[in-house]
Amino acid sequence: MKTDKNIAQYLVNKLEKEGVEYIFGYPGEQVLPIYEALRNSKIKHVLVRHEQAAAHAADCYARITGKYGVCIATAGPGAMNLVMGVATAYKDNVPLIVITGDVEKADRNSDCFQEMDINGVFKPITVKSYYSCTPEKLENNIEEVFNYKKSGINGPFHINIPKDVQNKPMNIHHRTITKKKIGDVIESSILDTIKDIDDSIKPLIIVGSGVIYGGCIDELKTFVEKTQIPLTTTFTSRGIISEYDDINLGLTGTRGTKEANYAAGHADLILALGCRLSDRTLKHVATKNIIQINTNVEHNRAGKFYNYNIKEFLEKMNEKDLPQKDDKWLHRIKSQGEYPPNEIDKTDNLHPEEVINTILSKENRNITFIFDAGQSPTYFTTNSKAEKHGQLLFSGGFGPMGFALPASIGASFATDDVIIACPGDGSIQMTIEELATIHTYKLPVIIIVLDNNLLGIIKQWQDMQELPNYQVKLDNPDFIGLAKAYGIDAEEITSIEQLSMKLEEAIEKRKAKLFHVMIEDVHIPMPNH
Structure with a gap:
C-alpha cells in the first residue's frame, strides 16, 4: 500500500527507490512542495546558480554513469532556462528526468504571472513531455519513464506538475499499468546476423552511447572477444573499450582516426550498435551492407534495422557459437598508420595545440576531461586516446557554448576522477556563475581558460569565406580576479x-x-579525411 502523504513525497520517494542519488536544481515557488520532500530525502540536492547549469550537470552525470541524470526548476523562467541543456541531452539521447513545477491548474491558460506553455516548449526536445495534472497521471508518468529506461529507450523525459497537484494526497487505490516498450529479440534476426558476419571478410562494428545507457558494456566486450571484429566508436562512446587496445580503432567520421576511417571506407559489413549513424559518423562509410540495432526507429539509416533492446540483442548473440574472424583484416587496417601530427609554429603567445597536448599528457591518470564548443574540441578529439568511457566529454551533436563548467559539476558527482574543464574565453562567460557551485561543494575541478580574446571558430569561418572579421573580438575580464572573487x-x-x-x-x-x-x-586544422 502506498503511504506517501502527497504527490511530491511520492515522486521523491520513487526517485530514491529507483537509485537516484543527486538532483541538480534551483528552487522556486512552484516546486516548493517537491523541495520540502527532498529536504527529508536521502537524495542530495545540488544547488547550481542557473537552471541551464542544472541540465548540463545532470547530462554529464548521465553520460558517465549511464543512469538517469535528474534536474529540477520552477515554472516560467526557471523552466525556460533548462531548455538549452535539455536540447543538448536530446540531441545525444542522454537519459534525463527533467522536473518542472507549473502554475496551479485553475490558472492554466489565464496568462497569469509566469505562466507559459511549458509542455509545448519541451515536447520537441524530449522523448516525452508529461503534464501530470492528477496524482494518478503523475504515478503513471514516472512509472513509464523508468519503464522506458529498462526497455533501452533513452533521452530526456519531462514531467511538469502544477503546484496544487504536488500537495494532493496520493491515491492509495490506484494501480499503474506497465508494458514493455520494445519487442523481444526474434531468433531469426540473430541467425541472419550471424550468417552476415560469417559471410563477411571485412566486418566493422560502430558503437554508440546506446551501449553505455543500455548497461551492456560487458556484453559488448564479450561479443568483440568472441568475434574479433574491429570496433570504432562515435564520440559519445569513446573509450567504451580502451583506445589503447588494438581492436578499438578509435573515433570514426569527420574527426576520426586514420585507421577508423580506412576501415569505414573498406568494410563489407557494418554492425551499428546503439548509435544513430549521424551524417558525421557516416562520412567515410562506403558499404550499404549495414545492420543497425537501435531502440529509436527515427534513427533508421541502415539496410537492415532491428528495433531491439541492445542489451538483449547482445546477450542473445553471445549465447550462440559466433564466427571468429581472422586477423588479416585488422592487420590491413593497422598498416595504414596514423595521420601525421600538425606542424606547430612558434608564436608570441602559446600555441593552442601545444597547450592542449600538455593537458592531454596527463590522460593516463584518473582524470576526466571536459571541453566546450569552439576551436579546442578538434585538438582534444584528434590528439587524444580514451582509456575508459566518459573520460573525454563534449556536448556532442548540439554543441552549445558554456557546457564545460556546469558539466564538470555533474562529472564530479559521477566519478572520483579529478575533472579538467577546458572552456574558451567566450564559452566560460556564458556559465561563469557556476564557479560558485564548484567552490560551495569543494569539487576537484581544474578549469583551464584558453583565451585568445576572440570567438575563434567564428573568426576562422569568416577568414575561410574571405569575409571581413566582424563582431568576433572580445574585451575580456580579469579571469584570475573573477575566480578569486568566487x-x-x-x-x-x-x-x-x-x-x-x-x-x-x-x-x-x-x-x-x-x-x-x-x-x-x-x-585549427579542418581535416577532410
Whole structure:
C-alpha cells in the first residue's frame, strides 16, 4: 500500500527507490512542495546558480554513469532556462528526468504571472513531455519513464506538475499499468546476423552511447572477444573499450582516426550498435551492407534495422557459437598508420595545440576531461586516446557554448576522477556563475581558460569565406580576479613548462583551481579525411 502523504513525497520517494542519488536544481515557488520532500530525502540536492547549469550537470552525470541524470526548476523562467541543456541531452539521447513545477491548474491558460506553455516548449526536445495534472497521471508518468529506461529507450523525459497537484494526497487505490516498450529479440534476426558476419571478410562494428545507457558494456566486450571484429566508436562512446587496445580503432567520421576511417571506407559489413549513424559518423562509410540495432526507429539509416533492446540483442548473440574472424583484416587496417601530427609554429603567445597536448599528457591518470564548443574540441578529439568511457566529454551533436563548467559539476558527482574543464574565453562567460557551485561543494575541478580574446571558430569561418572579421573580438575580464572573487585559487600561465608543473600540482591537491592561458589566434586544422 502506498503511504506517501502527497504527490511530491511520492515522486521523491520513487526517485530514491529507483537509485537516484543527486538532483541538480534551483528552487522556486512552484516546486516548493517537491523541495520540502527532498529536504527529508536521502537524495542530495545540488544547488547550481542557473537552471541551464542544472541540465548540463545532470547530462554529464548521465553520460558517465549511464543512469538517469535528474534536474529540477520552477515554472516560467526557471523552466525556460533548462531548455538549452535539455536540447543538448536530446540531441545525444542522454537519459534525463527533467522536473518542472507549473502554475496551479485553475490558472492554466489565464496568462497569469509566469505562466507559459511549458509542455509545448519541451515536447520537441524530449522523448516525452508529461503534464501530470492528477496524482494518478503523475504515478503513471514516472512509472513509464523508468519503464522506458529498462526497455533501452533513452533521452530526456519531462514531467511538469502544477503546484496544487504536488500537495494532493496520493491515491492509495490506484494501480499503474506497465508494458514493455520494445519487442523481444526474434531468433531469426540473430541467425541472419550471424550468417552476415560469417559471410563477411571485412566486418566493422560502430558503437554508440546506446551501449553505455543500455548497461551492456560487458556484453559488448564479450561479443568483440568472441568475434574479433574491429570496433570504432562515435564520440559519445569513446573509450567504451580502451583506445589503447588494438581492436578499438578509435573515433570514426569527420574527426576520426586514420585507421577508423580506412576501415569505414573498406568494410563489407557494418554492425551499428546503439548509435544513430549521424551524417558525421557516416562520412567515410562506403558499404550499404549495414545492420543497425537501435531502440529509436527515427534513427533508421541502415539496410537492415532491428528495433531491439541492445542489451538483449547482445546477450542473445553471445549465447550462440559466433564466427571468429581472422586477423588479416585488422592487420590491413593497422598498416595504414596514423595521420601525421600538425606542424606547430612558434608564436608570441602559446600555441593552442601545444597547450592542449600538455593537458592531454596527463590522460593516463584518473582524470576526466571536459571541453566546450569552439576551436579546442578538434585538438582534444584528434590528439587524444580514451582509456575508459566518459573520460573525454563534449556536448556532442548540439554543441552549445558554456557546457564545460556546469558539466564538470555533474562529472564530479559521477566519478572520483579529478575533472579538467577546458572552456574558451567566450564559452566560460556564458556559465561563469557556476564557479560558485564548484567552490560551495569543494569539487576537484581544474578549469583551464584558453583565451585568445576572440570567438575563434567564428573568426576562422569568416577568414575561410574571405569575409571581413566582424563582431568576433572580445574585451575580456580579469579571469584570475573573477575566480578569486568566487573563492577559487587561480594563476596566470605563461609557458608550457609552467603549465605542466602547475597542472601536476593541482591534480595532486585535488582542489578547485583556475588557470588562465593566453593562446595565439591560430586556425585549427579542418581535416577532410
